[in-house]
Amino acid sequence: AQSVAQPEDQVNVAEGNPLTVKCTYSVSGNPYLFWYVQYPNRGLQFLLKYITGDNLVKGSYGFEAEFNKSQTSFHLKKPSALVSDSALYFCAVRDSGGYNKLIFGAGTRLAVHP
Amino acid sequence: SQTIHQWPATLVQPVGSPLSLECTVEGTSNPNLYWYRQAAGRGLQLLFYSVGIGQISSEVPQNLSASRPQDRQFILSSKKLLLSDSGFYLCAWDTNYGYTFGSGTRLTVV
Numbered sequence: 030a031q032s033v034a035q036p037e038d039q040v041n042v043a044e045g046n047p048l049t050v051k052c053t054y055s056v057s058g059n060p061y062l063f064w065y066v067q068y069p070n071r072g073l074q075f076l077l078k079y080i081t082g083d084n085l086v087k088g089s090y091g092f093e094a095e096f097n098k099s100q101t102s103f104h105l106k107k108p109s110a111l112v113s114d115s116a117l118y119f120c121a122v123r124d125s126g127g128y129n130k131l132i133f134g135a136g137t138r139l140a141v142h143p
Numbered sequence: 144s145q146t147i148h149q150w151p152a153t154l155v156q157p158v159g160s161p162l163s164l165e166c167t168v169e170g171t172s173n174p175n176l177y178w179y180r181q182a183a184g185r186g187l188q189l190l191f192y193s194v195g196i197g198q199i200s201s202e203v204p205q206n207l208s209a210s211r212p213q214d215r216q217f218i219l220s221s222k223k224l225l226l227s228d229s230g231f232y233l234c235a236w237d238t239n240y241g242y243t244f245g246s247g248t249r250l251t252v253v
Contacts, residue, residue: 063241072149072233072244073187119187128192128200129175129237135186 031056033122035134042110043142050105050137052120061123062103063131064094066116073119079103090114110141145170149234149245156252162207162221164248166234169215175237176217178209180230181247187233193217224252 032055042048054060061080065073077088084096094105103120117136124130149166156162168174175194179187189202191209199209206225210218217234229252234245 065242065244070231070247070249072246073235073242075241075243078241117185128194130177130189130192131235131242132189133187 031122031124031126031132033120033132033134035118035120035137037137038135039138039140041140041142044112045109048107048110048114048139048141050118050120050139052103052105052134053101054103054120054122055101056122056125058125060096060101060103062094062096063121063123064088064092064103064105065119065121065133066090067119067136068116076105076118110139112141112143115139115141145238145243147234147236147243147245149248151248152246153249154251156224156250158226158252159223162219162224162228162250164219164232164234164250166217166219166245167215168236171215171236171238173214176211177235177237177242178217178219179233179235181233182230191219226252228252 034053063078064076066076067073076092077086079086079096087093092107094103096103117138119136120134121131124132147168177192178190181187193199193211207221232248235242
């Protein structure tokens with residue numbers, strides 16, 4: 030069965046430091062991977078995706094993610110965190126069973142401290 | 144332009160009352176549409192998806208139902224709400240590059 034794991038409930042980082050939010054996946058076939066961000070009481074906003082091509086994917090707001098096939102990981106990164114990056118982050122993988130359903134991880138809360 | 148609308152933003156309903164949440168998309172035709180529920184501000188659970196008018200697939204057994212009366216309209220309903228139906232409900236539209244989400248409905252059943 031396909032799944033996504035976000036092993037950290039919360040990540041704390043100081044403003045200006047690099048941040049990493051971890052994601053690992055389990056799918057059959059080639060993975061389509063996504064990162065979304067959610068601010069309080071809001072819908073999810075798309076950050077970036079990996080479909081094929083370069084393993085390093087650049088997205089919105091200075092975020093990037095690195096696809097690692099051997100480690101089945103798709104970690105989200107940013108070189109210098111901002112307090113405004115504090116939010117809930119979701120990793121997702123497209124269900125290979127069709128209909129473009131997305132399977133989401135449990136989410137990781139990112140707290141950036143001034 | 145392509146947009147997705149979801150309403151109401153918040154709703155407080157008594158146990159046993161009916162529910163109707165609406166989602167509409169603009170700027171596209173024959174979209175795949177999805178209803179998710181988010182409990183306690185964390186993970187998302189897929190409730191229903193639809194690939195066309197009148198075509199509804201349910202992912203989990205529950206007290207809710209969905210309908211798609213028009214190509215760009217997706218409705219989440221219940222005849223009698225339970226306390227456990229409380230949560231944050233999100234409609235999403237598949238753009239073939241990922242999802243675009245509505246702004247969500249916070250449902251509190253009291």
